[in-house]
Amino acid sequence: MDTPLAPGPEFDRIRSLVSTVADLAPAAEQGRGPGDDAALVDVPAGETLVVSTDLSIEGVHFERAWLRWETVGFRAVTGALSDLAAMAARPLGVLLSIALPPELDREVLDALGVGAGRALAGAGCSLLGGDLSRSPGPVVLDAVVLGSATRPVRRSGARPGDDVWVTGELGGAALAVRQWRQALEPDPRARRAFERPRARLAEARWLADQADVGALIDLSDGLAGDAAQLAAASGVRVEIDVIEIPLAPPLAEFSDRSAALKLAAGGGEDYELLLTAPAGALQPLRAAFESRFGARLTRVGSITAGGGVEWKGPEHGPVDIPLTGFDHFAAAE
């Protein structure tokens, strides 16, 4: 740690967490890491700071019985980093706040630190600070991500005539959650999608560098919910060809295609990207994207004048799939 802390059990916890993360992720620049009242960050000249904060709360975002603590830490940081990907920003560092109930202490903190460290290592950035507290109830994490971009890509730049694309495959994480809620052991591929999502940081920057990406959002709340956000922010209608939605492998095997679509379009936390580009602009880049990143890039629809999201069936007529994004205030299903 850059700035030494005084003795004491609260500060031993901070020292231990910082050292666990430092064994895995890049060190903060000299004089920039944890230990002072605030972290110091140099934003590259000419770039805009991009910042987001993302809560992960036991009983809302995850259940203790589902995951190892290392996975909880990994997902908390990855979900927050995904908000930087959604702006095509480069990560500069992360602050992590953790509150733990008294019965969980050092071992759990260490495991959360291992997961956070692995997520930071994947993004090539450092732990810059955070806050630790006791919790009288659930485990709470809040990950603050800092990034920068010369030209951040917003949700609001979609224009009628644009193509709509998604990265990766959808619905794997939602299937795992549904199976856990049904007290089933999840399909291993679905479990992996939930446990080891990746923030599409490099993918987003590559796409924004190569093409005129108009609007970009991550699918943290699911295709249905996030397409509605993109539509509202851009003042356009998003038309999705239901048949084109790239289903995660276990969903592609479902005999009930409507159940598969509901998971793929309604379930969040795959952390894939939804983006728009002028008609035809991304098609020539698709093969290069897929070979570079080992992930699919799929055209799923187009932008028209109007508002909201329209789901189109195989015959291109509208279909009614009552899909909404995940509401973090609603009770669990």
Added chain:
Amino acid sequence: MDTPLAPGPEFDRIRSLVSTVADLAPAAEQGRGPGDDAALVDVPAGETLVVSTDLSIEGVHFERAWLRWETVGFRAVTGALSDLAAMAARPLGVLLSIALPPELDREVLDALGVGAGRALAGAGCSLLGGDLSRSPGPVVLDAVVLGSATRPVRRSGARPGDDVWVTGELGGAALAVRQWRQALEPDPRARRAFERPRARLAEARWLADQADVGALIDLSDGLAGDAAQLAAASGVRVEIDVIEIPLAPPLAEFSDRSAALKLAAGGGEDYELLLTAPAGALQPLRAAFESRFGARLTRVGSITAGGGVEWKGPEHGPVDIPLTGFDHFAAAE
């Protein structure tokens, strides 16, 4: 809100919170406020970004029975802003995450927003973003503060021979907490100290501009705990003349001086500042500080070679006051 959000109850909550805050605090610069995946912030050229995150958890940092929700929101944001004061940074904006149990919803969110808005207005900065969630237990707030400074002042710059100073008066907030814990109605002056702390943002920048402030820290954990942090960070010993500690008015009236000192030195959350400057350097500025800010500036000791904190009695011999900072992991007293 800059970027329109889609319809839906979760987003109605965000719209309502943002609008409550916007009625009180400065608006974010066009295109920089809530509504996208992340907030965008322009850091002034040549300045360093200063960033901190600060948890406020029901049952740890406050009790529902003690405070109105507006005060909870005010204190959460003020406590975080105090970390910017502790670096002599100028505030750029705040992100606020809130998790609420299902039985508390719109009205509580509005009241938290009013308090947050008043704290932001006091600092002259805007709400830039945040996260909202259900909580299965306590109310949780996490305030992320962003600031900038040409030359941030750290904890680590104290040198032997320096004077040690504090702003304001200490122990008022701790007395209120003690009285609440004893099921007493707090002294009104103590209650006010707890309910309406101020982040000493302008004070810190003025002091750093006028004098060669070596080390600076806010007293969020109390004089004893934070002086120990300053000592550890700077590799020096902090000697405090116990008689010089500026007691909050109700404490000055205590017949038990040792109890008063224990509250003033051991209790945090007054959010005053502790700082060091070369011997004699701040004395000539004291009257100007006090008239400009309506707050005391008191020399409480000096820096020597060594480590830790030494408490000196009226005869300048060491006194033993078993004082430590507030440990947010320890159970309530």
